[in-house]
Amino acid sequence: MQRLKTRPQFQAALAGGTVSRTPHFALHRMTLVSPVAVVSESPLTTVPVLSSEQALFGAFDVWLGAMVPKKWARRAVTRNTIKRQIYNVSAHFADALPCAAHVVRLRAGFDRKQxxxxxxDVLKAAVRNELEQLFSHAVATNPKPRALAS
Structure with a gap:
């Protein structure tokens, strides 16, 4: 699993559309397609053709980014804790996720009274539980295509 690092990568993944939602999180996905080989003038050379969005991602792999805005998590400690939970939970679902660019976005704040x-530990458990629901729903709605048996 690769991590999104640049602003254009995040923007491309967010433009892909929302795949799954929970009360506090949204998962956005831009599906990556494998490069299409096009035969050039010489029959011995082939050139992979990529769209401009695809070119942002060097490898055909699962990409993941986390967005935790200050608007919804004021303290840096809380933002970092939520990001750690996002990356830890996503690692468990990495094999089930399709080759795409994913962004997990915090879309509402956790109640500071609660x-x-x-x-x-209570906050971490709540975040983890919600992220597991988010990824489970995303995997169930778009399962990975299985390899054909030979």
Missing amino acids: FISATS
Whole structure:
């Protein structure tokens, strides 16, 4: 699994559309297609053809990014905790996710009255539970194509 790093990568993945939602998170996905080989004038050389969005991603792999805005998580400790949970949970679903660019976006804040501490076991459990629902729904709606048996 690769991580999204640049702004254009995040923008391309967000433009792909929303695949799954929970009360606090949204998962956006831009499906990557494998490069199409086009035969050039010489029959011995082939050139892969990529769209401009595809060119942002060097490898045909699962890509993931996390967006946790200050608007919804004011403290840096909380933002970092949520990002760690996103990357940890996504690692468990990496084999089931299709080759695409994914962005997990925090779309609502966790209630500070319920989660008093900036980072606590209760908050981590709540985030983890919701992220597991998010990824489970995303995998169920778009399963990976299985390899044909020979």
